[in-house]
Amino acid sequence: MKAWKGKRVLITGAAAGIGRALAERLGARGAELILTDRDEAPLAATADAIRGAGAIATHHVLDVTKGAAILQVRDAIHASGGPIDVLVNNAGVVFGGAFLDVPLQKHLDTFSVNVLGLVSMTNAFLADLVGRPRAHLVNVASAAGLTAVPFASTYASSKWAVVGFSESIRLELARLGHRHVHVTTVCPLYVSTGLFEGARPPLFTSMLTAAQLADEIVEGVERDDVFVRTPWLVKLVPFLNGVLPTRLADALSTALGAAGSMEQWTGRAPEAPKAPARRASGRRPR
Structure with a gap:
């Protein structure tokens, strides 16, 4: 995707975070944006x-x-x-904690949004992409989709599913002769949007900002990259997991702090309920 001007770009989860940052950058490049989110007020504010x-x-x-x-x-x-x-399939949720400490419904919600929602969106719009002269499918996965992440088992496995789905669709499109539809899978480490509050990035890395990741996604799509893996350590994960014996790979993950990175996860704090407005009595304060 060398030029964005006039391209119609649909972004899910666009009200805040990565989705909003992407919208800002693509809007500045002349794209025609279609933003979706389930939270109406912040979505409208972003669009405005x-x-x-x-x-x-x-x-x-x-x-x-x-x-x-x-x-x-x-x-x-x-x-x-x-x-x-x-x-751009960006909408996603995360719930951390020991598997048995997390309510089953939250595990199911994770798969429902991160996997089934992404598949449903792709099913609804892939024909659009195939019918355009040049098109792109961008699936936001995670570094957690490349390795084991204790205390985030369903989140990690949902992102493994996204990686597998994206790679399979990419090759399927090519075999069907639709090479004009490119697929980019985004696998970032933790992003400081609030969803990963309490998570600790591995040694020698730091939290990404939504702006940093959005810049890398835009550049990766413009190059038709198959993967956007960031920061540098994430680029090594597939190779290390492929060549190291399992015990050694586990030991390295523990030493770098990756295996324990979600142990202290808290996530975004819920908004405090607003106090009800007081009815004016007409009396002057004493």
């Missing part, structure tokens, strides 16, 4: 900010776990401007 900066942006409230809602949004997008050129 993007438009205020001079970019074209529309938004749709969307929960990617709702298949019927995805199809309704797809129909609305087609009616308002036609098919998309780029799909």
Whole structure:
């Protein structure tokens, strides 16, 4: 994807964090943005900010776990401007903690959003990409999709699924003759969006910012990279896991702090409930 101007780009999970940072950068490059998120107020605020900066942006409230809602949004997008050129599957959730300490519903929600939501979005919009002269599918996975992450077992395994799905779709598209549709899988270490509050990056690395990752994603897509792995340590993970005996790989993960990186995870703190407004009595304070 060498030029963004005029390209219709759909980003899920666009209200904040990585999704918003990507929208800001692609809007500045002339892309026509279609932003979705399940949180209406921050999504609208992001879209307003993007438009205020001079970019074209529309938004749709969307929960990617709702298949019927995805199809309704797809129909609305087609009616308002036609098919998309780029799909960025960014929406995701994370729950940390020892497996048995995390409620089962949170494990199931992790797979529902991170895997089934991504697959559902791809199923709804892949025909758009195939029908365009040049198109791109961007799936935001994680470094956790490349290695074991204790205390985040379902999160890590959901991202393993994203990596496997992305690679399989990439090769399938090529074998079907759709080489004009490129697939990029994004595998970052922890990003400081609040979702990973309490997590500790491995030695010799630090938390990424959403802005840093967005820059790397844009550059990777422009180069048609198959993977965006960041920071540098993540680039070594597939090789090390491939050549080292399991016990040695486990020992290295422990020594670097990767195996224990999610032990202190707390996640984004819930918002405090707003105090009810006091009814004015008309009396002056004493």
